[in-house]
Amino acid sequence: MPSEPTEVQVRPGVEDDLEALTTLYNHYVRETAITFDTAIFTPEERRPWLLSHPEDGPYRLKVAVDPDSQEILGYATSSPFRMKPAYVTSVETTVYVAPHAGRRGVGTLLYKALFETLSGEDLHRAYAGIAQPNEASARLHERFGFRYVGTYREVGRKFGRYWDVAWYEKDLA
Template sequence: MTPRGTAEPQVRPGIAEDLTGLTNLYNHYVLRTPITFDTVPLTPEGRMQWFLSHPKDGPHRLMVAAEPAPSGPERLLGYATSSPLRPKAAYATSAEVSVYCAPDAAGRGVGTALYTALFDALAGEDLHRAYAGVTQPNDASHRLHTRFDFRPIGTYGQVGRKFGRYWDVRWYEKELGGGGADGGAGRLHQTGRM
């Protein structure tokens, strides 16, 4: 049981029936926080392409945490994704990850459960690094990423403007098991040039 006395969240791959709930959860952050730099609420129809870009297998996944309900539909508590870092081919072994939790799910271990499931699912994929951009300040996200062996690698200063002010984004990096040959990266780290 969780600290609040409810059933443990179930983590599973996202399904099409989740799209409305996922969109509503995300729109909370769009409208009320600088955590995402989207500024206009999205619609489920507008997020369909995003949903389809996260299949149940492969390096780009969508994991959903849901709370079983004794009667009626389950309640979404959060989700985590791995997405392409950049569109150019050489970035294919790197992924950008993110996690969003329902506001009332804070402190229940939902983010930890989601990242655990996501990184377990990605373990056999051809991925070398995971990256996460975190709008500052965000102590809870810093703790979560540190717990999963991410390390801060730099900050984009005042990179986004929302709610009438500029926000910094700190970037985190995590080594993953896949990715094959280093493609010369070892040489770069040793000599400082390629």
């Protein structure tokens, strides 16, 4: 008799996750326009990114882990929206799910954990930029209360073509 699938666990990201997180992100760099990075990263190049998301404060990293294999199935972050001081109460959020883990609710679990963690922070708005087309990401963000605010047309060039980015915002206050 097959065993019941174990629930995906969500926890803060830690330094031991760096290699797996880098591999996951590099998939999206190489294969998609979801990120506008165009060159893959080494784990050492990604270390400052990981360290910029501590376990407390407004900039967080949550990872979804298969409890049986300990494989990282995805991650979500909140990061500075812009570097100028007046933007300090705004964050940009993002979620990446391993290609084979899609349609399992991993993104939903990650955003739920991320926004629960952020609820005690001095934050006013969350923003998300979604390279178009990406209906699955738009639906996920709308489920979490994000609303569409506009599109930057042909703002990024990757794979020899231009891509639009739709922007969404969520009230955190």
